[in-house]
Amino acid sequence: MAKIIKVDAGEVTIVQNDGSIISVMDYTLDFTPHANEEVEVYQKDDEWIIVKASPKVVHSGKKPVNKIAYGLLGILLGGLGVHKFYAGKIGLGIVYILFSWTGIPSIIGLIEGIIGLTKEEVEPGMILV
Numbered sequence: 139m140a141k142i143i144k145v146d147a148g149e150v151t152i153v154q155n156d157g158s159i160i161s162v163m164d165y166t167l168d169f170t171p172h173a174n175e176e177v178e179v180y181q182k183d184d185e186w187i188i189v190k191a192s193p194k195v196v197h198s199g200k201k202p203v204n205k206i207a208y209g210l211l212g213i214l215l216g217g218l219g220v221h222k223f224y225a226g227k228i229g230l231g232i233v234y235i236l237f238s239w240t241g242i243p244s245i246i247g248l249i250e251g252i253i254g255l256t257k258e259e260v261e262p263g264m265i266l267v
Contacts, residue, residue: 140179200266201226209255216247225267
């Protein structure tokens, strides 16, 4: 991955992986360049093609699930932990079943379902739980 090291008076300076440095004019780019931004660099004949690097997605141990399904399962069947089983959290699902007779998992499931429906999506229709 190449990196923008300087943006000055319309000129963008980029250091490539091999340590070589190239300079391009900012109007040739399809994005607003900033120093320390990672880019992908391609060369076609005498033309440089600079593309903003795709952000790296880190899930930190969380699983992407369908937002609507998770939210509705939490609201409707949260007392039995069905939304936890759906998210792959089998242990928590079993805990919800064991304590379902108290009614507490139903309240928690309702809250988690609402949070799931209002949570920001990481991909279209998907949230991390």
